[in-house]
């Protein structure tokens with residue numbers, strides 16, 4: 102959306118993005134490139150919103166304030182600090198690291214400057230459309246088209262979208278097991294960090310929902326599963342290797 106807005110000479114005063122701190126390295130490189138281009142074309146930089154303490158602080162250290170949640174945790178013998186792994190019902194990360202920061206800044210800009218807010222939701226994501234301005238929807242551009250438009254202009258996220266279906270936080274427990282298998286294969290250093298995070302979560306929150314990475318799976322169990330799969334593949338390859346006399 103931003104690239105097309107620049108090309109179509111639409112007015113742009115500020116470009117906001119929220120950083121959870123857990124994006125793929127390729128995403129940060131992409132944002133740097135985009136920032137350079139934006140500055141070259143319009144003389145402004147991306148404005149990145151960040152929670153002052155970040156993901157890990159919220160996950161392990163944020164002190165609980167509400168009396169009801171303190172009592173509940175005391176009853177269950179769970180640490181009074183930290184939110185643990187986010188889950189489908191408690192996505193504290195999206196709220197605290199993205200939507201809350203964005204809404205606050207957007208409301209300020211609307212109040213102060215009567216700003217118009219453009220959102221890059223594509224034409225095939227109708228459920229996400231609310232009461233803002235959606236240029237991609239107006240132009241009939243789908244998610245697939247949008248990706249191609251970026252590729253055509255040389256933005257390829259270092260191949261991230263060729264590997265993963267969604268490229269938000271690499272540590273997201275809500276991603277599918279297939280995506281985690283790819284993470285282990287393509288980003289072993291991030292996979293190691295994920296194993297560490299889960300180890301800490303289990304130490305701090307035990308088997309409660311807060312310590313549960315995925316239903317029925319710790320990251321260590323996934324590691325063992327993926328390693329066993331790799332071994333099976335290697336044995337299969339070995340057995341099917343043509344024998345040359």
Ligand code: SF4
Nearest residue numbers: 192194195269270273
């Ligand atoms: S991608 Fe996952 S971990 Fe990241 S903010 Fe969204 S729900 Fe939370």
